[in-house]
Amino acid sequence: xxxxxxxxxxxxxxxxxxxxxxxEKWNTSLQGSANWQQVTPAGHLLIGTSSALTAVAPETxxxxxxxxxxxxxxxxxxxxxxxxxxxxxxxxxxxFMIDPFSGEIKFDSQKAGIVEILDDYVLYKxxxxxxxxKDASNKPAMVFANLADGKIAWKLSDDYGRVVxxxxxxxxxxxxxxxxxxxxxxSKSGEIIWKNDVSEANxxxxxxxxxxxxxxxxxxxxxxxxxxxxxxxxxxxxDVFYVGSEQKKESSISSSSSTPVTYSSVFYAYNMxxxxxxxxxPLEVNGRLSQLYFHGRDLVIxxxxxxxxxxxxYNHKNQESSWGKKGRGIKVKGGIYDYVAVGNGLLLISKNxxxxxxxxxxxxxxxxxxxxxxxxxxxxVRTEKIGNGVxxxxxxxxxxxxxxxxxxxxxxxIPTSPSLVGSIEDKFFIFDTKNDKLKVLNKANSSVxxxxxxxxxxxxxxxxxxxxxxxxxxxxxxxxxxxxxxxSGSLTYQNYYEAPREPGLKRALxxxxxxxxxxxxxxxxxxxxAYQSAAPQVKQEDALAGAMVEGIGQAYGELxxxxxxxxxxxxxxxxxxxxxxxxxxxxxxxxxxxxxxKNALLKVNKNTGKADAYIDLGKEKxxxxxxxxVTGQVFYQTGSSTIAGYxxx
Numbered sequence: 001x002x003x004x005x006x007x008x009x010x011x012x013x014x015x016x017x018x019x020x021x022x023x024e025k026w027n028t029s030l031q032g033s034a035n036w037q038q039v040t041p042a043g044h045l046l047i048g049t050s051s052a053l054t055a056v057a058p059e060t061x062x063x064x065x066x067x068x069x070x071x072x073x074x075x076x077x078x079x080x081x082x083x084x085x086x087x088x089x090x091x092x093x094x095x096f097m098i099d100p101f102s103g104e105i106k107f108d109s110q111k112a113g114i115v116e117i118l119d120d121y122v123l124y125k126x127x128x129x130x131x132x133x134k135d136a137s138n139k140p141a142m143v144f145a146n147l148a149d150g151k152i153a154w155k156l157s158d159d160y161g162r163v164v165x166x167x168x169x170x171x172x173x174x175x176x177x178x179x180x181x182x183x184x185x186x187s188k189s190g191e192i193i194w195k196n197d198v199s200e201a202n203x204x205x206x207x208x209x210x211x212x213x214x215x216x217x218x219x220x221x222x223x224x225x226x227x228x229x230x231x232x233x234x235x236x237x238x239d240v241f242y243v244g245s246e247q248k249k250e251s252s253i254s255s256s257s258s259t260p261v262t263y264s265s266v267f268y269a270y271n272m273x274x275x276x277x278x279x280x281x282p283l284e285v286n287g288r289l290s291q292l293y294f295h296g297r298d299l300v301i302x303x304x305x306x307x308x309x310x311x312x313x314y315n316h317k318n319q320e321s322s323w324g325k326k327g328r329g330i331k332v333k334g335g336i337y338d339y340v341a342v343g344n345g346l347l348l349i350s351k352n353x354x355x356x357x358x359x360x361x362x363x364x365x366x367x368x369x370x371x372x373x374x375x376x377x378x379x380x381v382r383t384e385k386i387g388n389g390v391x392x393x394x395x396x397x398x399x400x401x402x403x404x405x406x407x408x409x410x411x412x413x414i415p416t417s418p419s420l421v422g423s424i425e426d427k428f429f430i431f432d433t434k435n436d437k438l439k440v441l442n443k444a445n446s447s448v449x450x451x452x453x454x455x456x457x458x459x460x461x462x463x464x465x466x467x468x469x470x471x472x473x474x475x476x477x478x479x480x481x482x483x484x485x486x487x488s489g490s491l492t493y494q495n496y497y498e499a500p501r502e503p504g505l506k507r508a509l510x511x512x513x514x515x516x517x518x519x520x521x522x523x524x525x526x527x528x529x530a531y532q533s534a535a536p537q538v539k540q541e542d543a544l545a546g547a548m549v550e551g552i553g554q555a556y557g558e559l560x561x562x563x564x565x566x567x568x569x570x571x572x573x574x575x576x577x578x579x580x581x582x583x584x585x586x587x588x589x590x591x592x593x594x595x596x597x598k599n600a601l602l603k604v605n606k607n608t609g610k611a612d613a614y615i616d617l618g619k620e621k622x623x624x625x626x627x628x629x630v631t632g633q634v635f636y637q638t639g640s641s642t643i644a645g646y647x648x649x
Contacts, residue, residue, distance in 0.1 A: 019611055019612060019613055019614060020613055020614075021613065021614060021615065021616060022603065022613045022614065022615050022634075022646045022647075022648065023646070024644045024645065024646060025061070025644075025645045025646055025647050026060060026061030026644065026645045027061065027638065027642055027643070027644045027645075028056060028061040028062075028063065028642065028643050028644075028645075029641055029642050030047060030049050030051075030052075030054060030063075030641045030642065030643065031049060031051045031052050031054070031066060031068075031641075032049035032050035032051025032052060032071060032641065033049055033050045033640045033641055034047055034048070034049050034624060034637050034640065034641060034642075034643060035048045035049060035050065035072075035074075035075075035624075036048045036074075036075040036624065037624060037625075037626045037635055037637070037643065038075060038078070038508075038626050039058070039512065039515075039626050039627070039628040039633075039635070040080045040085070040087065040100070041080055041515050041518070042080060042084075042085035042100070042570075042573060042574065042577075043058070043573055043577050043628065043630065043631070044085065044087070044100040045057070045058045045626070045628075045635060046078060046087065046100075047643060048070075048072075048073050048074070048075060048078065049071065049641070050071055050072055051066075051068060051071040051072075052066040052067055052068045052070065052071050053066070053067045053070035053071070053073055053078065053089065054066045054067075055100060055103060056635075056643065058628060058631065058633055058635070058645065061643070061645050064101075064103065065102065065103025066103070067098070067103060067105075069091070070089055070091060070096075073089060073091060077089060077090040077091065078090075081097060081120060081122060081129075082120070082121075082122060083122075084122035084570065085100050085101070085569075085570050085573065085574075086098065086099065086100065086106065086122055086129070087100050094108070094109050094110045095107070095108075095109040095114075095117055096108055096109070097120075097129060097145070099147070099566065101566070101569050104150060105150055106129060106145055106146075106147055106150040107129055107131065107145040107150065108150075109131075109133075111152070112131065112143045112145065112152050112155075113135050113136060113141065113143075113155070114131060114133045114134070114135060114141060114143060115133070115134055115135065115136055115138075116133045116134040117131055117132075117133040118132055118133045118134070118162065118163075119131070119132040119133070119162070119163045120132070121163075121166040123166070123168055123174070123187075124168075124564070124566075124567040124570070125168040125170065125171050125567075126168055126171055126172070126174060126187040127146065127147045127148060127171075127564040127566065127567065128144050128145055128146050128147050128153065128187065129144070129145040129147065130142065130143075130144050130163075130166055130174070130176075131143050131144075131145065132162070132163040135157065139157065139159075140157070140158065140159060140160055140161065140162075141155060141156070141157050142155070142156040142157075142158075142160070142163070142176075143155045143156075144187065144190065147564060147566045148564065148565075148566075153187075153188065153189075153190060154189060154190020155190070156183075156185070156190065156192075158181070159180060160178035160179065160180050160181050160183075161178055161179025161180045162178060162179045163176065163177075163178050164177045164178055164179065164230040164231075164232060164243070165177040165230075165231075165232035167232065167234070167241075168187075169184075169272075171187075172186060172187055172188055173185070173186060173187060173193070174187050175241070175272070177230075177232050177241075177243055179230070180197065181195055181196065181197060182195070182196050182243070182270060182275055183195050184275060194274055194275040195275065196270070196275040196276070196277065229245070229246035229288070229289045230243065230244065230245045230246070230289075231243070231244045231245075231289060231292075233292050233294075235294060235297075235316075236294055237294070237296070237297055238297065238316075239271065239272040239273055240269060240270065240271060240272060240278065240316075241269075241270055241272055242267055242268065242269050242270070242292070242299075243267070243268045243270070244265055244266065244267045244268075244289050244292060245265070245266050245289065246263055246264075246265055246266075246288055246289035247263065247264045247265070247266055247284075248261060248262075248263055249261065249262045249263065249264065262286070263286075263287060263288040263289075263305070264284050264285065264286055264287065265284070265285050265286075265287060265288065265289040265290075265301070265303050266282045266283070266284045267282060267283040267284075267285075267292075267299075267301070268282050268283075269283075269316070278317075279319060283299075283301075283314060283319045285301055285303055285310075285312070286303065286305050286308065286310070287303030287304050287305025287306075287308070287309055287310075287335065288303060288304040288305065288335065289303065289304075290302055290303050290304040290335065290336050290337060291303075291336055291337075291338065291339055293339065293341075293346060295313060295363050297316045298313055298314060298315055298316050299313070299314045299316060300312075300313050300314075300346070300361075300363070301314060302336040302339060302346075302348065303335070303336065304335030304336055304337060304350075304351075305335055306334065306335050306352060307333075307334065307352050308331075309331065309332045309333075309334060309335050309336060309350065310324070310328070310329030310330060310331050310332065311323070311329060311330050311332055311336070311348075311361070312324065312327070312328075312329040312330070313363075313366060322366065323366040324366075330361075330366070330367070330368060332348060332350055332359060332368070332373075333350060333352060333357045333359065333373040334350035334351045334352030334355070334356070334357050334373075335350055335351055335352065336348055336349065336350045337349060337350065337351055337379070338380060340383045340390065342360070342385060342390060342403050343403070344362060344363055344364050345360055345361050345362045345363050345364075345369070345403070346360070346361045346363065347359075347360055347361075347383070347390060347401070347403060348360070348361055349379075349380045350373070351379070355375060356375070356376045356377070356378065356379055356380070356394065357373040357374060357375055357376065358373065358374040358376060358380075358392075358401055358406075359373040359374065359406070360403045360404075360406065369403075369404065369406070370405070370406030371406060372406070373406075374401060374406055374408060376392075376394055376397065376399070376413070377394060377396040377397050377413065378394030378395035378396030378397055379394055379395050380392050380393070380394050381393060381394065381395060381418050382418050382421070384423075386400065386443040386444075386446070387443055387444040387445060387446065388400070388402065388409065388444075388445065388446055389401050389402045389403060389409055389446060390403055391428065391441070391443070391446075393416065393417075393418050393421050395417065395418070396415065396416075396417070397413035397414060397415055397416060398413060398414045398416050398421060398428075398430050398441075399413040399414070400441075400446040409446040410446065410448055414430050414432050414439060414441075414448070415432060415433045415434040415435075416430050416431055416432060416433055417433065419465060419466050419467065419517075420433065420464055420465075420466070420467045420476075421467065422467045422468060422469040422474065423443075423469065424469055426442065426443050426444065427440050427441065427442060427443060428440070428441040428443065429441075429451065429467065429469055429474050431456075431464055431467055431476060433463065433464070435455070436455040436456050436457055437450050437451075437452065437453075437454070437455060437456070438450070438451045438452050438454075438456065438474060438476070438485055438489070439451060450489070451474070451485060451489040452485055452489035452490065452491065453489070454485070454489075454491045456476065456483055456491070456494070458478050458481040458483075458496070459480070459481060459496035460480050460481065460496060460498070460499060462478040462479060462480060462481055463478060464476050464477065464478055464481075465477065465478045465479070466478075466517075468606075470484075470584060470606065471584070472484075472486060472487075472492075472607060473485050473486040473487055473492060474487075475606050477588060479499065479506065479510070479590070480496055480497050480498065480499050480590060480592065481494070481495070481496050481497075482494070482495050482497075482588060482590075482604055482606070482609050483495075483609070484606065484607070484609060492609075493608065493609035494609070495604075495609040495610070497590050497592040497602060497604070497611075498592055498593045499591070499592065499593070500591060500592065500593050500599045501593070502621050502622075504621075504622070505591060505599060505617075505621070505622070505623070506591050508625055508626055508627055509589060509591050509601070509627050509629075512589075512626070512627035512628060512629040513589075513627075513629050515629060515630065516581060516629035516630050519577060519578060519580075519581035519630055520581050520582070577630050577631070580630050580631055581630055585606070585632065585649065586605060586606050586607060586649070587603045587604060587605055587606060587612065587632075587648060587649065588604045588606060589601055589602065589603065589604070589627060589629065589634075589648065590602045590604050590611075591617075594614070594616075596619075597619060598616065598617070598618055598619050599617045599618070599619075599620075599623070600614040600615060600616050600617055601614065601615040601617060601625070601627070601634060602614050603648050613648070615634055615636060615646055617636070623636070623637070624636070624637035625637070632647065632648040632649040633645060633646065633647055633648070634646040634648065
């Protein structure tokens with residue numbers, strides 16, 4: 001019998017009488033008054049004071065470096081450079097990139113002659129930063145800054161448009177794909193080993209002299225103000241690369257007030273060794289640029305052409321198509337935005353309007369095996385091959401697909417979100433957001449049952465936002481609510497901690513929790529060893545996680561190739577943070593009101609649901625604090641020029 005019970009949570013008004021204040025681990029005096037502080041995703045504690053930009057060792061409080069030239073810099077002028085540990089400082093329009101380990105300036109835009117930065121790439125194998133932008137004459141310029149000494153090793157001034165992709169072929173060579181040209185460059189000297197035109201159209205522009213140059217400038221300016229879709233693909237079996245670009249076409253004939261717009265995807269093939277184009281003409285297919293999959297040596301192109309999408313297999317030598325009637329392709333329901341390799345085929349994920357579909361492509365036979373596509377709610381963000389199908393989670397639901405028949409194995413999908421799904425070796429635990437119940441799905445046979453009859457409803461107008469599988473049960477939480485079910489389904493506790501009146505107080509904590517969640521998401525893929533290949537799928541689920549797993553993949557790949565000192569330090573720190581994020585943690589940090597209209601950061605025990613300790617933030621409406629939720633550290637301004645460090649675990 002299924003017992004339905006609605007539990008009311010315990011409202012906890014925090015009292016400092018019951019628990020102890022976390023002791024200061026260190027207290028450091030700074031040069032000037034502290035204006036702000038932040039922990040970068042890479043784990044560096046930066047503090048902006050009236051006198052300097054300062055880096056403090058999180059473990060000891062020791063000042064690692066101070067840069068007085070950046071005294072008074074605002075917090076929004078300091079940020080991490082992409083997925084690398086480098087720190088970027090915007091000082092009145094001049095951009096500096098700083099090594100966070102030493103405080104050394106590795107790039108100065110003014111000295112480099114760059115007045116506007118459009119793209120930057122931190123390169124671990126070649127030990128440098130490639131910066132692309134505009135020089136003082138408003139022309140495209142590309143520079144390579146050496147990470148060893150911060151000097152500009154070389155500069156490339158050419159009408160290349162915009163940089164699309166930068167690829168490190170080895171420790172001495174770069175392959176750079178741009179809007180107009182491809183370059184193979186010696187990373188040490190800047191010598192162009194070879195250069196070629198991306199397309200025949202660009203080659204013709206070169207022949208038009210000044211007018212062609214003017215047309216290039218117009219195209220470059222348009223590219224700066226839009227998100228152009230150009231992708232780079234390296235063939236896994238041959239010394240060949242491909243560049244795909246999305247082309248927009250507007251019809252000049254229209255019977256309505258709006259101009260019909262269509263898209264095509266154009267692909268070019270090049271020899272890696274000399275840059276020679278391998279096809280006489282580019283390969284063009286209808287639809288927006290989406291996915292490309294290599295089947296042996298040949299190319300499976302999976303475009304997004306809405307309700308008219310067709311997929312096909314193309315010969316890598318002559319572009320001959322082989323699927324569908326007379327090689328015209330196979331029609332798919334909706335435009336493809338992702339795929340999952342399963343056995344001898346691909347599970348295609350497509351979208352038409354607001355509807356999403358799944359279908360299975362047999363790569364060997366070149367056919368769709370489902371009688372009709374499977375309609376699902378939400379966009380797919382997670383998949384896992386299990387006993388009798390593929391378990392998938394979308395932004396709205398979870399289910400299991402039989403890839404042979406196209407049948408959904410659950411009678412009804414479970415309404416949920418990706419953050420409310422957890423797993424152990426043989427089970428998934430899923431919180432049903434419609435029925436407010438915790439369910440369990442058996443990976444062997446896809447059977448589903450209620451783990452508990454309890455309907456879990458949170459206080460403070462909150463809904464569950466996270467689920468964690470622990471040794472002693474399933475921990476479910478939101479910003480202010482915590483609950484724990486044991487593995488038999490009994491509700492061990494449910495507590496609510498009242499939120500502070502000023503919602504802005506939570507910003508630093510929420511940012512830290514987002515960083516930790518990103519590490520956890522990224523490390524799930526990194527654990528498989530497929531760092532770089534995992535990045536696109538992780539990015540779809542979480543942009544920050546994708547950047548992290550992409551960056552750690554680069555660093556990891558270089559350790560066996562005499563990595564530079566910067567690369568080794570970067571990987572060592574990133575590896576430690578990934579490891580910390582995978583360790584089970586027995587507490588959650590919650591910002592809550594306390595008696596006397598004060599606020600406190602609470603260390604809430606996940607096993608008991610009670611606060612074990614607190615850090616008093618006083619009555620300030622904007623307390624200057626930062627949290628590193630990966631390492632369990634808190635940093636709080638205790639005086640105008642002093643910062644204290646606390647360790648929660």
